[in-house]
Amino acid sequence: MQAGDLGADFVRAEVRGWIDDHWDPELSLRAWRDRLADSGWGCPTWPSQWCGRGLSSALGRVVADEMSRAVVPGPPDGVGMMLVAPILIDHGGDELKGRFIRRTVTGEISWCQLFSEPGAGSDLAGLQSRAVRDGDGWRLSGQKVWSTGAATADFGLLLARTDWDVPKHQGISAFVLAMRQPGVTVRPLRQMNGHSSFNEVFFDDARVDYVIGEPGGGWAIARATLAHERRLAAFPPVPAAAAGRAWQEAIAERTAAAEPHKWYPQRAGRPDLAIPQARALGRSADPVIRQEIAKLIELSWSARWMAERAAAARAAGQRPGPEGSLGKLASSKIAKQAALVHSMIAGTAGLLAGPESLLGGTITEIAISVPAISIAGGTDEIQRSIIAERILGLPREPDISVGIPFRDVRVG
Ligand SMILES: Cc1cc2nc3c(=O)[nH]c(=O)nc-3n(C[C@H](O)[C@H](O)[C@H](O)COP(=O)(O)OP(=O)(O)OC[C@H]3O[C@@H](n4cnc5c(N)ncnc54)[C@H](O)[C@@H]3O)c2cc1C
Secondary structure, eight states: HHHHHHHHHHHHHHHHHHHHHOOOOOSSSHHHHEEEEHHSSSTTOOGGGGOOOOOOOHHHHHHHHHHHHHTOOOOOHHHHHIIIHHHHHHHOOHHHHHHHHHHHTTTSOOOOEEOOOBBBBBTGGGGGOEEEETTTTEEEEEEEETTTTTTOSSSEEEEEOOOOOOOGGGGGGEEEEEETTTTEEEEEOOOOOOOOOOEEEEEEEEEEOOOEESTTOOHHHHHHHHHHHHHHOOOOOOOOOSSSSSHHHHHHHHHHGGGGTTTTTHTTTTTGGHHHHHHHTTTTHHHHHHHHHHHHHHHHHHHHHHHHHHHHHHHTTTOOOHHHHHHHHHHHHHHHHHHHHHHHHHHGGGOSSSSSGGGGGGGHHHHGGGGGGTTTTSHHHHHHHHHHIIIIIOOOOOOOOTTSSSSSSSOO
């Protein structure tokens, strides 16, 4: 037996013992998560003073396996745990960590990401929301768009420009913004698939109290956030054996948090439905459709192996890197190929919506949701540029804004 195995066995026994002593399904979700936060077992790879235990990613997976084996709820899913808290741990000061990390782990507060603007999506560094110093804090004006979940979030991870006299990447700062205040207006947008996941967010002299890291250091935080975002996991299914008060509250919380993401499985193309649908509609012997299904499986399996390789690299302690762009691009290709396969199988019936259409409208929803995956979290073209520059070592895309104060650059 190797030292690593001994470590895993020790950790497994520790978690099991702790769950036996502390889990009670009739606890409130909040009381259970307080125990998770106190013990560090809810976020085992985080530092021990910030709700974690400082374990490696590999041992973190052992803990996660034990938690799911014991069917206990974990910390909340979504942006707060996956993006904001890791950013605060790496870049925030102790005051900021003390104020926000535990409350994120217990689910007391929820988050949204306030990066994209009407004139700054791919060119995120061209953002123009403006934060100006005001006493101990800052005053914010401008607009964001595409802000998922902003209508219900308590706080936003925000990028704003604080210096217009330096080149564009250097004048950006990252902030924590309280969403529920008079200077912040959130307007939901309606998408072509009928869902309403995104919002426009307007700032009119809003108060911002917390800067993350140093003013002007926001671009490094933006890049770190996007690297985490490219591996943002789907909401895990609720285990069949989930029961008791804590789980009831966790399911209600998860249902509300997942509302903006309800259509995300369709956005990914639902490759899992291709073969069952081909069989159900009698198209599985069609030679052209079979070719396209085989292409879909070929893409899906290679992407899965690539993701497993990236996960193994992370488990070995490496930070998320440009391989996230390969995975992101692969998901777009898979989704588009799946949408093609579904439309070939369904024919014109795939254009009908409503409960009486194919799979209650799911097939149509795939067709009109798949384009989003090529845009969210950085477009396909931007992923290709990252791959060209950072993996293949090709020359960088020309940037006319280099070395020029932002106020003299034409943007938007
Ligand atoms: C489902 C979904 C969820 C989202 N959630 C959030 C969120 O929660 N918070 C948030 O802040 N944002 C969010 N976004 C916004 C997303 O990050 C942006 O839409 C994305 O970065 C593209 O920016 P844009 O829409 O301004 O398009 P543009 O940047 O205007 O791009 C338009 C077209 O030009 C191409 N293009 C632009 N620049 C280049 C270049 N240099 N080289 C080659 N081609 C280029 C693009 O690839 C694209 O095809 C979300 C988007 C989607 C679809």
